[in-house]
Amino acid sequence: MFSSKENLGIFFGALAFFLFASSDVLQKYATINHTIFQIIFFRYLFLLLISFFESKRKKNNFFYKTNNLKLQLSRSIISVIETLFFVSSFKYLSLATAHSVASLAPIFVVILSMLFLKEKVDKKLWFAIFIGFIGVIVVMRPGFDVFNIKSLLPMGAGFFFGLYQVITRKVSSYDSDETSLFYTSLFGLFIIAIFVLIFWNPITIQSIFILSGIGLMMTLAHYSLIIGLARAPASKIQPFHFTLVFWAIIYGYIFYNDIPDAPTLLGASIIACAGIFIIRNQKKTS
Secondary structure (H helix, E strand, O other): OOOOOOHHHHHHHHHHHHHHHHHHHHHHOOOOOEEEEEEHHHHHHHHHHHHHHHHHHHOOOOOOOOOOOHHHHHHHHHHHHHHHHHHHHHHOOOOOHHHHOOOHHHHHHHHHHHHHOOOOOOOOHHHHHHHHHHHHHHHHHHOOOOOOOHHHHHHHHHHHHHHHHHHHHHOOOOOOOOHHHHHHHHHHHHHHHHHHOOOOOOOOOHHHHHHHHHHHHHHHHHHHHHHHHHHHHHHHHHHHHHHHHHHHHHHHHHHHHOOOHHHHHHHHHHHHHHEEEEEEEHHHOO
């Protein structure tokens, strides 16, 4: 079916983002009767299981040893904040709007890489960044009656996800991928567990199935992405990140009868084009 290892990797990369989008449908539904912390707890619980499986697959028996604990802790805290912002946005916004605004992440990566990693940003990238923010303004429409202050939630998620990726680049010079995955999930699980106990909602048998389904789907998505990146370059997989908006529109219509208006579709398209340009331009300059 697949003519090359790279094509197989691209397939798994595309599958990963489809699964991420599919899990978002369940997460939005789960926000009705569960706290955000309960949803995220199950995400990190299953992510921790991936870290054990991936370490065993790579025969890394010392995956729990880190050369920079402070950086790993910082990365985990930022991951928790990003996840809190993003899952919270599902409670108040349509899937399409949440994903459209959160798609700013690649743009934030460029800005933050310049500030913290001292990477150079040429005029083409600055232009793409400007265009990307124009797209966000089109989606959010500040100053108009349709503006929703809660649309700042996915923007915050995009910022912290960008920061998470920048720190991931930094931590990669100290630890293996499986070590980083282990500490992100372990610290994240511990931090969220505290809030789960404070903000507790009764859990039914149905709740366990729903929350476990979210965790399982996220696990499959993460592992599909791991398989994809092991077989194809990131530059050919990362553009599929923008298919999340496409799937969000379809799922939003099917399950929540959400039909994005023309400005939302236009803004999402502008953000996606800017993001893809940045990804491709980074490939050429790297």
